[in-house]
Each structure stands twice: as C-alpha cells, then as structure tokens.
Amino acid sequence: MIPGILDALLEPALLLDPAGRVAMANTAARDRLGVWMMGRSYISVLRQPALLAPVEDAYAHGTEGTARFTQSSGEVDTLYSVRVSPIRAEGERQRHVLLVFRDVSELNAAPTMRRDFVANVSHELKTPLTAVMGFVETLQGPAREDPKGRDRFLALMAQELSRMNRLVSDLLSLSRLEGQSRRRPTGRVDLAELITDLIAALEPGAADNDVDIEFDSPPTAMAPGDRDQLTQVVTNLVENAVKYGARPGIVTVTLRRVTREPVIRGPAWRIAVTDRGAGIPPEHIPRLTERFYRVDTGRSREQGGTGLGLAIVKHIINRHRGRLQITSELGKGTTVTVTLPAEVNA
Ligand SMILES: Nc1ncnc2c1ncn2[C@@H]1O[C@H](COP(=O)(O)OP(=O)(O)O)[C@@H](O)[C@H]1O
Ligand SMILES: [Mg+2]
Known part of the structure; x- marks a missing residue:
C-alpha cells in the first residue's frame, strides 16, 4: 500500500491489517483519535462494542457496514458515523479493513436543539396555563359568592394571560426574523x-x-x-x-x-x-x-x-x-x- 495515502482524506481514517492491527492512521486520525494506536489491535483501540461487530463482519464475511462511534474529550462528545469497508488487494487472500470516521455531531445537534426548544416553549406556556385553570376552578367554587376575591382572581388571571400573550408575540417575532435573516x-x-x-x-x-x-x-x-x-x-x-x-x-x-x-x-x-x-x-x-x-x-x-x-x-x-x-x-x-x-x- 502507498504510505500516506490516507492523508488525502480529511476525515480520520484507519487501515487495519489482516491480523486486526492498526497498519495506517492518517493525520486526522492521529490528531483527533490519538497517536498511540499504531500497531495495536483494533479491539483495544476502538473498544466500543457497536463498532467491533461490523469490523468482525468485514473480516469474516467481507461485508461493508456503518456504526456509531462517540469520542469524549473533556466536556465535549464528538459523534462519528464510521464506514467499515473490507479491502482485498489483488492476489492477496486475507482482508484489510478500512475505517473512515465522519463527524456527525452537528447533524445530530440540530434535532436536539429543536426538541429542547419545543420542550421549553411547552413548559413556559404550561406555567401560566395551569395558574389560569386554577383560578377558574376557584371562581367556580370557593370564590363564587365572594365579590372581593373574584376581583382579585380576575386580576391575577389577566396577569397570567398577558404573560402568555407576550410569550406568543415574542415567539412569532422570532420565527418571522428567522425567515428574513438573509434579507x-x-x-x-x-x-x-x-x-x-x-x-x-x-x-x-x-x-x-x-x-x-x-x-x-x-x-x-x-x-x-x-x-x-x-x-x-x-x-x-x-x-x-x-x-x-x-x-x-x-x-x-x-x-x-x-x-x-x-x-x-x-x-x-x-x-x-x-x-x-x-x-x-x-x-x-x-x-x-x-x-x-x-x-x-x-x-x-x-x-x-x-x-x-x-x-x-x-x-x-x-x-x-x-x-x-x-x-x-x-x-x-x-x-x-x-x-x-x-x-x-x-
Ligand atoms: N441590564 C441587565 N442587568 C442584569 N441582567 C440582565 C440585564 N439584561 C439582561 N439580563 C439578564 O439576561 C436575561 C435575558 O434577557 P432577555 O432575553 O431580555 O429576557 P427577559 O428580559 O425576558 O428576562 C434576563 O433574564 C436577565 O437575567
Ligand atoms: Mg428583556
């Protein structure tokens, strides 16, 4: 194999030899996954079971596969989608296996952010809504014959409703702004x-x-x-x-x-x-x-x-x-x- 050929890839890439040891690691793999892996067995380098199974399949049956691989360094987790490809050079009986790591953290973050946003909106609306429902119940029951109490509860309801109104106006402003950000x-x-x-x-x-x-x-x-x-x-x-x-x-x-x-x-x-x-x-x-x-x-x-x-x-x-x-x-x-x-x- 041509030494350094994997450096043409921007993503981290590892080539495993037929004995399952790391035979080549490109610069991105050394920078992002660690340099200590040359010559070591893939089992000790990769360790995550989700990735080991497709590598074993590639060796045993020559099948291609993909797997998830999470790398934690300090506070940030990087999520990779790893392409596992068996490679058999001409005239050789045994297989090498090539692993290419694609960073999918950001693709994964967008749905999470959307989910968090929806959860936040629901929570922010639920608080005043619950309060208003409570006041309605009080007005229907204990405060029914109590004019003073009634006025106080109506004032509190108006306050909660105007909070909801502000929230909805702000949400509409935001969504309008997102639509016109490039204009x-x-x-x-x-x-x-x-x-x-x-x-x-x-x-x-x-x-x-x-x-x-x-x-x-x-x-x-x-x-x-x-x-x-x-x-x-x-x-x-x-x-x-x-x-x-x-x-x-x-x-x-x-x-x-x-x-x-x-x-x-x-x-x-x-x-x-x-x-x-x-x-x-x-x-x-x-x-x-x-x-x-x-x-x-x-x-x-x-x-x-x-x-x-x-x-x-x-x-x-x-x-x-x-x-x-x-x-x-x-x-x-x-x-x-x-x-x-x-x-x-x-
Ligand atoms: N002048 C300020 N002094 C201190 N804290 C501030 C000031 N302006 C904003 N903040 C903080 O930033 C937060 C976000 O502000 P903002 O987005 O306008 O929300 P809101 O005013 O609805 O609470 C506020 O809740 C407050 O904690
Ligand atoms: Mg403010």
Whole structure:
C-alpha cells in the first residue's frame, strides 16, 4: 500500500491489517483519535462494542457496514458515523479493513436543539396555563359568592394571560426574523428620533419604579434599518436596564457616531444602554442571547420577562449587519452596546 495515502482524506481514517492491527492512521486520525494506536489491535483501540461487530463482519464475511462511534474529550462528545469497508488487494487472500470516521455531531445537534426548544416553549406556556385553570376552578367554587376575591382572581388571571400573550408575540417575532435573516432591511431611520420617542413611552413605567432615563445624542442619526425592529431592540435593552438595574436608579442611553468601526468596516452608530444594577456574573454573559436563557428565572418571570428578548435583539442586529456587546461589572452595573452600520454598503 502507498504510505500516506490516507492523508488525502480529511476525515480520520484507519487501515487495519489482516491480523486486526492498526497498519495506517492518517493525520486526522492521529490528531483527533490519538497517536498511540499504531500497531495495536483494533479491539483495544476502538473498544466500543457497536463498532467491533461490523469490523468482525468485514473480516469474516467481507461485508461493508456503518456504526456509531462517540469520542469524549473533556466536556465535549464528538459523534462519528464510521464506514467499515473490507479491502482485498489483488492476489492477496486475507482482508484489510478500512475505517473512515465522519463527524456527525452537528447533524445530530440540530434535532436536539429543536426538541429542547419545543420542550421549553411547552413548559413556559404550561406555567401560566395551569395558574389560569386554577383560578377558574376557584371562581367556580370557593370564590363564587365572594365579590372581593373574584376581583382579585380576575386580576391575577389577566396577569397570567398577558404573560402568555407576550410569550406568543415574542415567539412569532422570532420565527418571522428567522425567515428574513438573509434579507437586509430596506428602510431608513433616524435613530435619534426613534430613541427619543421610545424613551418618552417608557419613562412613565420607569418612573413608577423610581428609575430615571437619561439620553445623550446628536440631533439626528440617519441609518439604514427597519424602524419597528430597531425600536424593538432599544426597547428591550432599556426595559432590561430598568428591570434588572438599581431601584431607585438611573439608566443612561448614549448615541454616538463612530467614524470607522473595524468589524463593520465603515462608519457606524453606537448605542449604549447602561444601568447601575447588580451586574451579570461573567459565565452567563455569552449565553444571554440564547432563547429562554435567564440568569435568574424567578426574577425574570416576576418582572414579566419571557427570556426571549435578547434572542430577538441578536437576530435583528445580525439582520442589520451590526454588533452586540455586553459588558458588566458585579456590584457596579451593565452596559449593552449595539453598533449599527451608518451606511448601506458598509
Ligand atoms: N441590564 C441587565 N442587568 C442584569 N441582567 C440582565 C440585564 N439584561 C439582561 N439580563 C439578564 O439576561 C436575561 C435575558 O434577557 P432577555 O432575553 O431580555 O429576557 P427577559 O428580559 O425576558 O428576562 C434576563 O433574564 C436577565 O437575567
Ligand atoms: Mg428583556
């Protein structure tokens, strides 16, 4: 056999000799499966029974087969689909066996993610639904002749139903965004005006919680973008700063021009929303844009959160070819920064 021939394959590949020992291992196999295997028996190298059976069949009967092989290194498992092929060189009576390892971890992860998502949605809907059913039963039974109790239960029901309503709206937003992720927005927006308007709308609610909102901005800030979606982005960031910031407290929003943002490769607008709350422990920060990820689920629910806000924000910013950064210092507060291209061809 030609030495090194297996290096032409990008996937890990092993050639077993007729005695069942590793005769060749390509670079990918040495890097990903370990270098210690040359000359050793396949039984001690592979060890996983699911893979041993097809190899035995290949030797004994000359049959091709596939098998699953899982490799664990540290925290990550890599799942391979292994093609087992008997090979008989011309004039030789005994067989070699070739194993080619195809990494199928990602193919496998997509259905798992979908399953997790469906499980999460069901759970999030089930909680308010169960509460509403409980209130209905109470109203039909013990609270029937009690006008005061009735009003209280109706108010609680309205609260649970509006939670479900928010959840469904957020889910619809997400699915719409996923459908249009490759289409860039076509509108033009004055960010200064957009933020001024939405702060005016959020101020009364913030004031009820003793939170002031400050805004520092140039008079106009034109950018390509979808007005409704950018409103959704800044609204969510300001609402988070009000919800998870300090009370009483101040939320500061700044809008600045950046002449050249390296990643965007052109002029940009930078929106920063800063609160002076408890901050976010660093291990959570990279995961905040995952759907339903919350640092403190109880607190988020109490505040009427769905855990989908930042996932929506991330989708909208990606669609606008912008960037999202979250920095936080425990005990000091959090700053969320959104950078958006200021010109279409940036
Ligand atoms: N300014 C902030 N300060 C502290 N934690 C925050 C802040 N913004 C977001 N978070 C955390 O990130 C989580 C996800 O945010 P988000 O997706 O908007 O969900 P929601 O607001 O519905 O809880 C929140 O539940 C909260 O734990
Ligand atoms: Mg939110």
